[in-house]
Amino acid sequence: MFSRLAAKRLLEIRRVLRPSLPLSSPASTAARSFSTALNYHIDSPDNKPDAPWEFTAANMERVKEIMSHYPSNYKQSAVIPLLDLAQQQHGGWLPVSAMNAVAKVIEVAPIRVYEVATFYSMFNRTKVGKYHLLVCGTTPCMIRGSREIEEALLKHLGVKRNEVTKDGMFSVGEMECMEDVTPKRVVEIVEMLRRGEKPPVGTQNPNRIRSGPEGGNLTLLGECKPPPCRDLDAC
Known part of the structure; x- marks a missing residue:
């Protein structure tokens, strides 16, 4: 019974991930509702695998410099700095064609790059503002x-x-x-x-000081007592 349930669940996931799924079909509605969990990709005019994308000449020099920090048999370890460089070049977000370009540089299957780009929130896979x-x-x-x-x-x-x-x-x-x-x-x-101003660093809540609780401490109001078995001043 368990194997039948597992097989049924696997079939449902495959249907959701099927790239050729018509967007007007009932199953596609399920796919869209499940999109947050699966982070699947939908082609758009400015974000599709066959769109031309390559590093600029200047950035290719940076690519070579980045790759020089990794052994030739561990090129895939450069995936994060290369994705960051590609995102900077592309105005703050990563189209799938840029991820494919990174995959070619580090000589891995594109899915290995997608896995990283979808995991870290620092990588934006759709257009973002300044x-x-x-x-x-x-x-x-x-x-x-x-x-x-x-x-x-x-x-x-x-x-x-x-x-x-x-x-x-x-x-x-x-x-x-x-x-x-x-x-x-x-x-x-x-x-x-x-207005082009830079907000101050740290908490933006006027009722807090640094990372302290709002309104001040409610516990630990006095000085902490040192452990009796250790002379802290001697450390």
Whole structure:
């Protein structure tokens, strides 16, 4: 019985991943709803495997320099710095054709590069704005109000998640984890960036000092006592 269930599940996954699946079919609806979990690719005019893409002459020199740090039998270890270089060249995001170019350089199957690019949130596989604003989607941050922060961002910018503003300046995505902000402060940060200003580093919540709790400590209000068996001053 278990083997039959496993085979059925495998068939469902294969159907979702089938590249030739018509977008109007009932199964394609399931594929789209499952897209977040599987991170599958859909061709578009500016993001398709057969689109011409290659490193510029200047970047090819950087490619050679990067590759010089790795033994010839471990070229695949250069995948992350090469993807980063390709993303910089392509305006902050990675089309599938750029990933294929990286696969050729390090001499691996393209799927090996896709695996890396879909795992790390630093790599963007769709167009992003000049400022790509990322809101944490983890449960602890949701409890702390990350959904309200995202809502404030989307409403202020007039976009949906993963969309780019018409002027190309901003886009909003999801990641783990983020600095501490408030809905009001996140809008202020957007306007600072729009004016070309640089927001301060660290927590953006005025009620917190560095990474301390909001409103100050509620426990450990006094000096911590050293362990009786060890002279800390002698260390």
